[in-house]
Amino acid sequence: MLILILAYYLGQSVHSEAGPIPASIEPRDISLCDGQNSWRTLPSIVWSCLSTIFLCTWVAVHPNVHFRPEKHGQRWLGKWLWDSLHELVTYKLPLFLWALLVPEYILAWAVRQYVQAGVIGENGWTRTHGHFMIMGGFHLFQLPADAPSIPLPLKSSESSSFVIPTGDHSRGDEVPVCPLKFEDVPVDILKIIAPTETELKDRGKSDTLTKIIVMVQTLWFVVQCIARGRQRLPLTELEVVTLAYATLNFFIYVFWWEKPQNVECPIRVYKASAASHQESGKEQDKWPKNWAGRLITKVAVYTVGAQDHYVKISEKHSIPMFWSGRPKDEAMALAGLGPSVLGSAFGAIHCIAWLSEFPSRSELVIWRISCVAMIVVPCIVTLFCVVAAADERMGGNDPRWMLSILIICTGLIIVSAWLYIASRIATLVIAFTTLRSLPPVAYTTVDWTTFIPHI
Structure with a gap:
């Protein structure tokens, strides 16, 4: 948000594309321009890139429901200032x-949720319902001891532990228990309490028109970059980085298109005060007890997105940040295959600036090393996902060489994860430091008349 505000104020200095020629363009370079609206300013470049990056990293993300119990008797300052800051710092x-x-x-998280939402949708629900369940849209509450209720019936005419309140009581006295998984609630009960698809979309803070506007704006940036390439006009390193974000953002939006965005309040599902809750499904895996094994396992597990298998939802006050509904191992491996390939493509896009003019030799070398790292590391993850998927297909009866590849890939992922993050930070920093000395031709705008048939 601070980056966007800064870019906004930088953009205020841009009054018109036909204003004075930038100081960095010398008189001998004026021949590059056609005399009218043929150059752009540094603030306009920064504003265009930062606004697009903001759309790709803040607006495009569809978070899970971050449930926060209401506090009784809370003062205005704590409710509107402290809670908002706490939410910003700890979650957003x-x-x-x-x-x-x-x-x-x-992207891999979005793909896993998309796949698991489809599995839930096979039970007569829509994919939107599946997304809503996975993101923590249903939360279990216990009614006060004196609150009257009636049990919800099942098809077998048996009563369930889930109830509907029938009397007058304070909602503030209801006790939040934990988020609910799809396996925790009988399908008969879900059909009674679940909203329609239209009602679920209404709970989100973004509609189809908003998503289309974001995608069109992102696509427009990509079109401008392609047009500059067609006319042999250089892209700044910041534009190259932004182009990579925009490309990946398109796929993120595709897989999250049916997921409600920024839902803050889950649907309350009730049990009586005396009723207990037993989490359904497979019991969670255990982390190694020694710190070294725990660290290695956590890095490997979080890298491939298998952390759901180590989470016990019934002990959580809110759904985990990257919860995907605990998909099956084979589906998870296949779901990680596409994003890892696109991750390599994301790094390859940075190679557009491989032969660009850098202000210093060190910036050029660091940029190239970072590009190679951002291509190679996702390739290792791709190999891991392919072998892991094959291992699941073979039912664990894989040859020794396949197990060796998995072990080697796991070790390489653990070592190279830090290199990848360092490379991402390096490219972001260099994208801004190179703005201090751009080549004059970088300020030249696209001549759109060459793309439009005219007389």
């Missing part, structure tokens, strides 16, 4: 940094 800002530094991880 970390998501923004993930999207900024490892955007393909966000």
